[in-house]
Amino acid sequence: MSKQLSGKEILVIGLMLFALFLGAGNMIFPPALGQQAGEHVWLATIGFLITGVGLPFLGIVAIALAGSDIRTIGNKVHPMFGVIFPIILYLTIGPFFGIPRTATVAYEIGITPFLSEALINSQLTLLVYSIIFFVITFWLALNPSKLVDRIGKILTPALLIILVMLTIKATLTPLGKFQQSQGDYIEGAFFKGFLEGYLTLDTLGALVFGIVIVSVIKERGVTEKIDIAKVCIKAAIIAAIGLVLVYVSLAFIGASSVSSLGYLDNGGAILSGIAHELFGPLGKIVLALAITFACLTTSVGLVSACGNYLSSVIPRLSYKLLIFILSLFSTAIANFGLSQLISVSIPLLFTIYPIAIVLILLSFIDYAFGIKPIVYQYSLVATAIISVVDGLKAANINIEGINQLFSYIPFFSIGIGWLLPAIVGAVLGMMMSYQRD
Secondary structure (H helix, E strand, O other), rough: OOOOOOHHHHHHHHHHHHHHHOOHHHHHHHHHHHHHHHHHHHHHHHHHHHHHHHHHHHHHHHHHHHOHHHHHHHHOOHHHHHHHHHHHHHHHHHHEEEEHHHHHHHHHHHHHHHHHHHHHHOOHHHHHHHHHHHHHHHHHHOHHHHHHHHHHHHHHHHHHHHHHHHHHHHHHHOOOOOOOOOOOOOHHHHHHHHHHHHOOHHHHHHHHHHHHHHHHHHHHOOOOHHHHHHHHHHHHHHHHHHHHHHEEEEEEEEHOOHHOOOOOHHHHHHHHHHHHHHHHHHHHHHHHHHHHHHHHHHHHHHHHHHHHHHHHOOOOHHHHHHHHHHHHHHHHHOOHHHHHHHHHHHHHHHHHHHHHHHHHHHHHHHHHHHOOOOHHHHHHHHHHHHHHHHHHHHHOOOHHHHHEEEEEEEEHOHHHHHHOHHHHHHHHHHHHHHHHH
């Protein structure tokens, strides 16, 4: 018989999920959004919360309803898709962006505020730091479970306490008034915020973390599929509430910081500057230490997760060799620097994210009504065609004829042109599936 978990047990699972999502890297995007959105910060934040919180929530629920991992959902499209897409996910949240970002965020917040201008501008400084960071990551990833668990139990509450202190202080003694919106936030704050939510990687992460939560629930004696799904949903709600509070607070702090800090290149510099303005040198030191160790914990977790998955896909390569390759590759990518790393990753995310979103939404339709693989295929192919062009546009590779043709598609100009083709593709797929029956 399936066990029923207590409210306290569900709360613990919810907080664990929240900790999985709240990587230190996630903290750098809302302040940057706040600075750029200015007077339109709340409209932009709503868009950000849809992709930064709402879609990850749906991703967790989708995995819970499937009762398995992303490969199972991917297999509903095609067995080859079930192999390739999870690998792309792991590489994206791993060595292509997620893992290197941990080092660059730790460097930006934990090191650069204490360096001279000459050392900040020296590429050698980042190189030395990233080598040390990933040597420690590799060493810890050899046996990560106990250490990461213990550090995580201390650092996640510590980060939250620091954020609460920053928010209260910024509310009681504001750094300044909201400024005029900048760039795309002037006319399209909501949609710009929606696209900025891609950078959290949390929708992609949800498709990986979902199976972790399902496994934890099963270990506690819950065996019925519907009971597992219910606990997962409750835990996801707890995590979502926590993320909303964090993102809203950071966006507010960022929006009020311009008159004191000016416009800075990235959220790491903004967050460090805010801590210094509100609490002086001590605040900057405390934030630097907490973020550095949290980034290290996140790095170890991601390297370990990617290593485990890739070793299951490529059994000939040992876990130890794979995490060495991941650490070495991440060291190289991290040396692009935080701002450059974010800009380089955007085309990849613009390509992958729509596919992940549509896959999640289709899995809900499949759960409720049952759909054939052809529905997935038509919808995802239509989505991929548009998202690849969006990715090329984000990389400043413009194919004039295609861009002009696609400009007639609703929302294409603001980066969400995949929405209508995905719907049309799903409808056509359903019509085809009925004809075949």
